[in-house]
Amino acid sequence: MREKPDTSSIPPSxxxxxxxxxxxxxxxxxxxxxxxxxxxIILLLSLAFSRNTAAQASTQGTGFGIFFAICGLVALGIGAFFAFRYTLISKQLLETGRPSKAETLQAIRLGLIVNLVGMLLTIFGAQAVVGSVLTKSLSQQGAVLDPSRYVQPLDLFVVQGNVNTITAHFAGIVASLWLFNRVSK
Structure with a gap:
């Protein structure tokens, strides 16, 4: 088993x-x-189901939204890396006393920026998908002969994926702001 480092030499703050x-x-x-x-998973399923021609015709306009949702997911992966990096910084501080306060604040600041950019991209994607769904719902009155104008469950699935990603970015932003506040004291 690993031994825990001696924390008696580290100041309480x-x-x-x-x-x-x-x-x-x-x-x-x-x-x-x-x-x-x-x-x-939600976005991959929506992409898989939109591959068939019937579903593809019914999800016109969501491609732009899915693109931005995927960009938001990539940013979320980077944001999760920064969150993991915070744990590594805590270990380094405990073991060696490094990195410095400025370096720690810089890492937190970068994590915050990544999550903000990711949230912005995901919001763009959500707006595009919601706009597409709204357009379909407003045009459903005469859609008896054209099923591609119906709001499909797949459309709402993509909205759910975007909302989950926005929530994850929000969690990253809150964590970064909390850490920034605590470390900068």
Whole structure:
């Protein structure tokens, strides 16, 4: 078994920062990973089902939304990496006393920026999909002969995937802001 490092030489304020970085880093990491995996599965299923011609005709306009949703998922993966990096920084602080406060704040700042950009991309995707669904719902009155104008469950599935990704980015943003506040004191 691994021995725990001796924390008696570390000041109490640094011990609190180590604990906060480790705890919030793991919570943020797992929230982002779980919600990101669910969103990825939803988007992959929607892409798989939109491959057949009947569903493809019924999901016109969601391609733009899916593109941005995938970009948001990529950013979410990077955000989850930064959340994991917070746990590594806490371990480094505990073992070696490095990195410095400025380096730690810079890592948190980058994680925050990644999650903000990812959330923006995902919001663009959600807006495109919701706009497509709204257009379909408004044009359903005469859709008896044209089933491609019906709102399909697949459309709402993509909306759900986007909302999950936005929630995951929000969790990353909250965690980064919390850490930034705690470390900068």
């Amino acid at each position: 640094a011990q609190r920062i180590v604990f906060t970085l480790r705890t919030i880093g793991w919570i943020s990491f797992w929230l982002q990973v779980v919600l990101g995996v669910i969103s990825a």
